Amino acid sequence: MRKAQGSWEKRILKSLNSMCTELNIPLAQKRPANEQKELLNKWNEMGTDEPDLSLFRPVYAPKDFLEVLMNLRNPNYENGEQPSFRNHLGLIQVPLKVKDIPELKEGFSELGLNIGQLGIDDSAQVPPEFFENEHVRVGQKVLAEQDSAAAQQYVRQGCPTALRADLWALILNISNQPEDILYYEQLKSNVIQHNLLVDSLIYKDVKLTASNDDYYFVFEDYLYQVLLCFSRDTSVLEHFAYSSATPPKSYIQGKLGMEEYAVYYPPNGVIPFHGFSMYVAPLCFLYHEPSKLYQIFREMYVRFFFRLHSISSHPSGIVSLCLLFETLLQTHLPQLFYHLREIGAQPLRISFKWMVRAFSGYLATDQLLLLWDRILGYNSLEILAVLAAAVFAFRAVNLMEVTSLAAAEAVLADLSTLKVMPLLQIFLFATVT
Amino acid sequence: MAGKVKWVTDIEKSVLINNFEKRGWIQVAENEDWNFYWMSVQTIRNVFSVETGYRLSDDQIVNHFPNHYELTRKDLMVKNIKRYRKELEKEGSPLAEKDENGKYIYLDFVPVTFMLPADYNLFVEEFRKNPSSTWIMKPCGKAQGKGIFLINKLSQIKKWSRDSKTSSFVSQSSKEAYVISLYINNPLLIGGKKFDLRLYVLVSTYRPLRCYMYKLGFCRFCTVKYTPSTSELDNMFVHLTNVAIQKHGDDYNHIHGGKWTVSNLRLYLESTRGKEVTNKLFDEIHWIIVQSLKAVAVNASPSLTSSTANDRILKYNLINDTLNIAVPNGEIPDCKWNKSPPKEVLGNYEVLYDEEMAQSDGTDRDLRGRPGQSTGVKGSRARDSGKPVLTTWK
Numbered sequence: 001m002r003k004a005q006g007s008w009e010k011r012i013l014k015s016l017n018s019m020c021t022e023l024n025i026p027l028a029q030k031r032p033a034n035e036q037k038e039l040l041n042k043w044n045e046m047g048t049d050e051p052d053l054s055l056f057r058p059v060y061a062p063k064d065f066l067e068v069l070m071n072l073r074n075p076n077y078e079n080g081e082q083p084s085f086r087n088h089l090g091l092i093q094v095p096l097k098v099k100d101i102p103e104l105k106e107g108f109s110e111l112g113l114n115i116g117q118l119g120i121d122d123s124a125q126v127p128p129e130f131f132e133n134e135h136v137r138v139g140q141k142v143l144a145e146q147d148s149a150a151a152q153q154y155v156r157q158g159c160p161t162a163l164r165a166d167l168w169a170l171i172l173n174i175s176n177q178p179e180d181i182l183y184y185e186q187l188k189s190n191v192i193q194h195n196l197l198v199d200s201l202i203y204k205d206v207k208l209t210a211s212n213d214d215y216y217f218v219f220e221d222y223l224y225q226v227l228l229c230f231s232r233d234t235s236v237l238e239h240f241a242y243s244s245a246t247p248p249k250s251y252i253q254g255k256l257g258m259e260e261y262a263v264y265y266p267p268n269g270v271i272p273f274h275g276f277s278m279y280v281a282p283l284c285f286l287y288h289e290p291s292k293l294y295q296i297f298r299e300m301y302v303r304f305f306f307r308l309h310s311i312s313s314h315p316s317g318i319v320s321l322c323l324l325f326e327t328l329l330q331t332h333l334p335q336l337f338y339h340l341r342e343i344g345a346q347p348l349r350i351s352f353k354w355m356v357r358a359f360s361g362y363l364a365t366d367q368l369l370l371l372w373d374r375i376l377g378y379n380s381l382e383i384l385a386v387l388a389a390a391v392f393a394f395r396a397v398n399l400m401e402v403t404s405l406a407a408a409e410a411v412l413a414d415l416s417t418l419k420v421m422p423l424l425q426i427f428l429f430a431t432v433t
Numbered sequence: 434m435a436g437k438v439k440w441v442t443d444i445e446k447s448v449l450i451n452n453f454e455k456r457g458w459i460q461v462a463e464n465e466d467w468n469f470y471w472m473s474v475q476t477i478r479n480v481f482s483v484e485t486g487y488r489l490s491d492d493q494i495v496n497h498f499p500n501h502y503e504l505t506r507k508d509l510m511v512k513n514i515k516r517y518r519k520e521l522e523k524e525g526s527p528l529a530e531k532d533e534n535g536k537y538i539y540l541d542f543v544p545v546t547f548m549l550p551a552d553y554n555l556f557v558e559e560f561r562k563n564p565s566s567t568w569i570m571k572p573c574g575k576a577q578g579k580g581i582f583l584i585n586k587l588s589q590i591k592k593w594s595r596d597s598k599t600s601s602f603v604s605q606s607s608k609e610a611y612v613i614s615l616y617i618n619n620p621l622l623i624g625g626k627k628f629d630l631r632l633y634v635l636v637s638t639y640r641p642l643r644c645y646m647y648k649l650g651f652c653r654f655c656t657v658k659y660t661p662s663t664s665e666l667d668n669m670f671v672h673l674t675n676v677a678i679q680k681h682g683d684d685y686n687h688i689h690g691g692k693w694t695v696s697n698l699r700l701y702l703e704s705t706r707g708k709e710v711t712n713k714l715f716d717e718i719h720w721i722i723v724q725s726l727k728a729v730a731v732n733a734s735p736s737l738t739s740s741t742a743n744d745r746i747l748k749y750n751l752i753n754d755t756l757n758i759a760v761p762n763g764e765i766p767d768c769k770w771n772k773s774p775p776k777e778v779l780g781n782y783e784v785l786y787d788e789e790m791a792q793s794d795g796t797d798r799d800l801r802g803r804p805g806q807s808t809g810v811k812g813s814r815a816r817d818s819g820k821p822v823l824t825t826w827k
Binding site: 164 | 623
């Protein structure tokens with residue numbers, strides 16, 4: 001896994017460096033004084049800037065990453081050892097251990113049919129006395145006592161919209177102290193003083209994704225304020241201690257290969273890819289104070305999101321999620337799985353982008369937030385794979401009738417009307433296996 | 434088996450025509466026997482004008498009340514609301530209660546407004562009390578943001594001064610009539626941008642008042658960051674949210690058209706400001722709508738031009754639900770038919786106010802009841818607003 005991650009990183013860095021050479025733009029350079037002043041004035045409305053981004057391309061898109069994952073092979077692996085895997089017909093060919101439905105039911109027991117959920121039991125037809133009122137009361141108590149562990153348990157049943165921002169902050173241990181605000185201001189001044197090549201990649205990504213989104217276009221300016229600072233935040237490097245990835249390095253001009261002149265590039269070690277800004281966008285619905293928004297995003301990234309774009313064997317890593325998705329589908333909807341495979345529409349080809357983005361930009365915002373409640377509550381990303389499988393199960397009838405990958409994509413193109421909690425509940429607890 | 438509804442329209446919009454056709458209604462010409470006529474504003478004027486008008490028969494429905502312009506023309510709307518408030522005051526209605534500063538507690542929803550040139554001197558007096566204030570000038574008879582501008586100096590509206598030697602005879606005619614209101618320069622901003630609300634209200638009968646609000650209203654955002662700075666007073670992209678104006682700005686996006694659904698707004702406000710404040714906001718919005726309708730009898734002439742694909746779908750569904758309520762069961766209209774439509778036909782409308790129900794069983798109604806439909810598409814559920822007005826909002 002490490003080897004694969006290493007070579008993937010090399011590819012990305014090579015792509016970045018060649019873009020740099022082609023366009024004759026340095027990876028980093030100091031801004032002249034007048035440019036600094038201008039940027040400072042425009043800090044709250046960088047969205048109105050129209051730099052020429054036509055020559056920049058995203059360093060990679062999720063589908064490029066999927067190609068890499070599909071080609072992962074373990075040279076030590078002896079096929080006979082795991083008979084169940086011998087029959088695996090999906091794209092992932094690495095036999096990682098993933099949970100089956102009984103294990104998932106146990107792990108996600110709070111999503112069971114007998115337990116109240118926000119996203120189900122707060123709908124218009126249900127009187128609030130049944131569940132909602134009491135749940136809100138408990139949430140307020142948890143906040144009053146500032147009990148982070150209790151909060152994590154609590155949000156498994158969903159957050160009331162008015163309490164969500166505070167509950168997430170409590171779970172992520174974000175308190176926005178003066179020193180945190182100061183740190184953010186420091187990052188901001190780094191942005192003003194130095195121009196990084198990745199800044200253009202960030203601009204381009206925001207313009208291509210969030211600016212065109214029905215929900216998130218409003219927050220375009222906040223996204224720049226968060227992501228430009230994020231690139232310069234060296235504290236993010238700490239997460240590499242528990243990641244299979246290593247931060248890319250670059251060398252001061254003319255000192256190639258000399259370790260004393262190596263720097264991490266970008267400073268936070270994370271090269272953004274197409275869709276990266278969508279990790280931040282939903283958070284803008286909760287936090288409108290820039291430094292708090294920033295810290296929440298950073299913490300979400302170093303706890304969860306980094307696993308979605310690096311190669312590892314962690315159960316919440318993207319490889320495991322892909323395998324979990326494929327296994328659930330093949331085991332519980334074998335007819336659908338075989339049919340899609342036959343027509344050249346391997347299910348993972350469609351669901352991969354949902355999982356890499358943690359469904360941001362695919363679900364309606366209120367549904368997405370209910371989903372992310374459970375990511376925080378269970379401290380795991382496995383729910384993304386379960387939801388992906390549940391979506392296929394939900395649209396199975398239509399999918400059985402399609403005869404091409406394009407048609408399958410069309411059936412699954414619009415997830416904006418889906419209600420995630422009923423889908424998850426039915427798939428886990430109400431489907432005959 | 435009743436015959437099919439015969440329809441006419443002089444507005445060539447697919448969102449209308451598709452809806453008529455899918456119901457199997459029959460298109461006829463204006464001079465033939467028709468049941469349902471979706472009229473443009475000009476036609477309405479003719480139908481209801483004293484000289485050229487004619488009486489509708491019992492099986493005919495049109496899409497505007499005769500005096501709709503009482504609410505759509507800004508000067509008339511202001512006049513009506515001011516008159517309504519005075520009437521309530523005279524009756525001793527608790528709604529007209531004022532606070533210790535003389536401000537209406539429940540009916541203070543129109544900013545200080547004057548008619549120009551008629552009230553020019555009154556305006557000057559008010560202006561001088563707050564010389565640093567900004568005011569917004571809106572022409573009475575125009576829509577879609579046309580002709581609106583901001584001022585912060587008296588010299589900018591010299592034309593409307595009655596004493597002015599430069600005022601020509603033309604400016605005294607009603608065509609050049611303007612209303613001038615105190616500009617609210619601390620609006621709620623989201624993402625640093627100003628926005629307004631486009632809500633659809635259907636008034637099916639005026640006496641008794643029965644009105645419905647479409648749950649899928651939307652917010653329209655300015656594309657440029659809001660700044661109260663005076664240097665940007667001329668920049669209409671900052672201050673006006675009409676799509677017609679925003680469409681020509683550099684940053685206008687044709688995929689989403691700078692719009693949010695009202696449920697997005699609610700989600701955002703609940704998440705960042707809390708539930709009580711958000712509920713209060715929406716209650717007050719509903720209140721203003723009902724009171725405005727009571728002050729006068731009307732509706733508006735909404736734009737049926739669709740700017741994006743989503744927009745087209747929204748307006749198609751809006752007209753669909755509207756027709757289901759206005760022409761129930763696709764039956765030929767009968768003006769004696771006066772029952773409230775059952776919940777199932779409301780579609781994405783919810784009852785905003787039903788005067789009959791409010792008066793007949795105010796105490797029996799379950800105040801915590803919710804509308805039968807959930808919103809379904811993209812959002813959190815709507816609040817029930819079919820509660821008796823007085824007891825809830827007082």
